[in-house]
Each structure stands twice: as C-alpha cells, then as structure tokens.
Amino acid sequence: MMTKSKTVVIWGREDILSSSVELFLTTIKGWNVVSISNEEGFDALILAVETIDPEVVILHQGEHTIPTHLPMQLLQDHPGIKVITINLENNSMEVYSKRKVWVKETADLISVMDS
Numbered sequence: 001m002m003t004k005s006k007t008v009v010i011w012g013r014e015d016i017l018s019s020s021v022e023l024f025l026t027t028i029k030g031w032n033v034v035s036i037s038n039e040e041g042f043d044a045l046i047l048a049v050e051t052i053d054p055e056v057v058i059l060h061q062g063e064h065t066i067p068t069h070l071p072m073q074l075l076q077d078h079p080g081i082k083v084i085t086i087n088l089e090n091n092s093m094e095v096y097s098k099r100k101v102w103v104k105e106t107a108d109l110i111s112v113m114d115s
Helices: 016-026 038-052 069-077 107-114
Strands: 006-012 031-037 056-061 082-087 092-097
Touching: 006 016, 006 038, 016 031, 016 056, 031 038, 038 056, 038 069, 056 069, 069 082, 069 092
Parallel strands: 006 031, 006 056, 056 082
Antiparallel strands: 082 092
16 A cells, blocks of 8 residues: 655754755655755745645744744644644753644543643
C-alpha cells in the first residue's frame, strides 16, 4: 500500500539552521520539504502555504521577528496544518495546531484539558 507523502514548509533565514532542518527532514521517508527565505517576506510564505497546502509550517525566529499573529493566522486560514516556531536563542519550539472536538458529555471538557 502506497502512503501519501507529506509536505513541510520551512520559512526563515538562509543559514545553517535552515539548511540543517531541511537536510534532516529530507532524510525522513515520506516528507517533502519546501524552503522559503524570509527575504521573500510574509506574502511569499502565505502564498506558498495556499499553493502547496502543507501539513506543517516551520517558522524560524531569530534576527527577524515573527509577528505574533502569524501562527494564528495560518491556523485560522488553514485549520489542518501544524505550525512550529523554532528559536535557537533560547533553545525552544512552540507548536500550534487547531483541533475540533465534539462534546458528548461533560467529561469531554476535562479530557481535552488533560491532553
């Protein structure tokens, strides 16, 4: 059975971090990687996401500042994606995803809060 490949869009500076993340992800079977330079601006990122319809978008934080609304805007416009911001200055990642949960009973609220 053939599985559908998944796509990740990486947006950030053209530096060793972007190259390393891209190289790492291309070695994982079933993932296609599209890298976009932050020099192309936010419009290029938005256009790529709309055109490619990736499963994951990775945003590199660093010298350029990612607008705080950008991950939420991507999730609002494309609820099926996961947005990951990477910050090497403090060795952290933030993961954003949107999930719709049907409530059948009050315990569903607790299960969502616990997960």
